[in-house]
Amino acid sequence: MAEQNGYRIEKDTMGEVRVPADRWWGAQTQRSLENFRIGTERMPIEIVKALALVKKAAAQANLKLGVLGAEQAEAIARAADEIADGRLDDHFPLVVWQTGSGTQTNMNVNEVIANRANALLADQGSSLRIHPNDDVNRSQSSNDTFPTAMHIAATLAVEDMLLPALEELRSTLDAKAREFADVVKIGRTHLQDATPLTLGQEIGAWREMLSKTGDMIRSAAEGLKELALGGTAVGTGLNAHPDFAAVAAAEVSALTGKAFVTAPDKFHALTSHDQLVFVHGALKALAADLMKIANDVRLLASGPRSGIGEIVIPANEPGSSIMPGKVNPTQSEALTMVVCQVMGNDAAIGFAASQGHFQLNVFKPVIAHLFLQSARLLADAMRSFNDNCAVGIRPNKEAIARNLERSLMLVTALNPHIGYENAAAIAKRAHAEGLTLKEAAVASGLLSAERFDEIVRPERMIGPSA
Template sequence: MEYRIEHDSMGEVKVPADKYWAAQTERSHENFLIGVGIETMPREITHAFGILKKAAAIANHALKPEKMTDEKLAAISAACDEVISGSLNDHFPLVVWQTGSGTQSNMNANEVIANRGNEIAGKKLLHPNDDINMSQSSNDTFPTAMHISAVLAIEDKLFPAIDQLIATFKRLEEENEGIVKSGRTHLQDATPIKFSQEISGWRSSLEKDRKMLEIALPELKELALGGTAVGTGLNTPKGFDVEVAKAVSELTGKEFKTAPNKFHALTSKDEIVFAHGALKALAADMMKIANDVRWLASGPRDGLGEIFIPENEPGSSIMPGKVNPTQCEAVTMVAVQVMGNDVAVGMAASQGNFELNVFMPVCIYNFLQSARLLAESIVSFNKNCAVGIKANREKMHHNLHNSLMLVTALNPYIGYENAAKTAKKAYKEGISLKEACVALGFLTEEKFDEVFHPEQMV
């Protein structure tokens, strides 16, 4: 491998000749051999850095054009566009496990954009600190990258996934409107419910989760950029924070604004904690939905067997013909991971000692993993399972009319205690509710048939 010599305030460093990063990135690359190639800083953060560095250059050009010249802005913008597109991802090698402020990732962005910008300009025009990091500090850029990436993950990836599954459930509600089945509470038989009503509960859960995420978004759209080192805005021109938030908004098409209190923005990560709480709520609901689906599909002969789900792949290496609810299992595993991530996010956010939180990389790493896993698992569950759910009408009808909890419909006519006696006799002797009720002398056959209609109990 060929190398070139780069230098920083600590001296010279050998850097791979074909990489755009420089001395500080290389030092981090060598000093933090933890999860290399596996737990790389999320690409969503790299993408966000491309956006915020371009926005900072635009704001600096507007406020101090004598330093951020037209030529510099053009070169920086072109390099940032490549970072945003992902074409320079190979030049961002650093892992999550680095300095807790994300300083090395900020410098990684500064160095790559400067070197690529100089290549575009055809001369040594840009300096990573003086130009790319102008009016900034790692302490305000990394929190800004966190918020930008979180908003994009929720609005551009997670919301479309949720909306697809909601649409599927709406269709299933319409298709199954006339089907009545046994309800279940405590995993025991309960009074009847329409299958469409059961599905509507799933849909409503997702709609609530989406609404909770929407509530979290305005706080995530407040940016720390402009606070610099400790929140005072040292070395920034007046109005930079407002201008840079405006530029981020224009670049993303989303309404970002400057954080009203930069001291809070640098040291507190409560917005991330709050938003991840909504992600955990979504995970909990997806766990419930997936469990409902696999319970309803259990069988084919010895389970509930009230729905059919798509058969996507063989389920066993030893039992021929077995098909498992694999999509449901994947969703439930994702839910467990998200719930674990919530603990990490909360603990990391609590470490904002004095003016700066120094657990930011692990905080956003877990947040973005949760958002990504939820989005992708919901898309997979919808495509490979939910869209193909079919009611087993025959089994639903059989289970409904075999349920002892239908006796609840007799309460107004024979009273609670007599209804309980009827159910116990039917269960003990293996006879129908009608046979038990008539045998106990509570109702005649004719009266029983007149008042007992399971399909009308919904």
């Protein structure tokens, strides 16, 4: 451990390694740094912090089960807390593209906790030493700690980050639906004119999409509460106390405030990640909803003079470097790009989860990376779209009235009175001859102008009729 020229010597089972003197990691982390110079994507800090939480929970469980001393458990817990608090983020340099079990990141956490705990003990005048494998990793394997951290990090991301952002946007859309409940406009199906509805009804559909998808995400996320911890290397629980899994899961629950439980089948928990696939499928459903909402917003706001232009959205920044005064639906564009990324992530996660060969899936880091990226991007994009677009949506009543008056599909109100074929003939004549519906109806001889006005009332066409 002696320092020389800014480095110190660390040892593992393969020999000595030079490690930067100002870093708490050890030999195995340094080997990973040197052997996997691939890309720039770091292991998500959420996984690192979740692993630190696992180490603290394991130390407390081992203490309760009589397989770890109190002084050791306390030192491990203190070092783990520093990681969880973000004070040691710079000591976790490894990339996603490493061993598929996440062993190197697990050892990175073990080594940092051990070295930091030893420093804390030394500061207290204690001669006790913490070993990264024998103490920090006691009763554990990378094969059960890493998937446990995946479930913890995913749960926290979904419940504490994504769902609150979803609720903010849903609440805004709910308020807009109520505000615009009396604004009658033309509907559109197949991108063609259809019968009327209110702007409130249109936005209310967006709100309900988020309500339903939120419920699906909450339901799916319950599967993430099952933890692999205690399965050790292949699911048998070798080298762990028989009660370790249940006690450690209870400790995780106490530390997070979430109702985590030990997985009923550890063999499944190590080799399969179907629960993460299932939850990400719900995130993909949310992404699909957001794509529809974002596209509807930018189409309804298109123009301002040569498009639909039925809603006005906030002008947050100049839209063009060459066309003065142009304002673009940039929040919709950013949100739809996020959706594209999430859709791609879903395909990659599905394939990675299919690669559970024998007792272990070894695509864990990429599954964790992409899942957490999706959750983070969706949360950020929903909040950005809400704060910078949705809250400022307002109707362009002039354009709405103009488009409603000109629509041929108001002819649908005539169906019960003159029949579908006669109504269709009136609509076709109006379109072909450039007439209004009223002019075409009167010219047909089937209706008087007064009778047309009595029947064709858009405000009466927004709900069921007798």
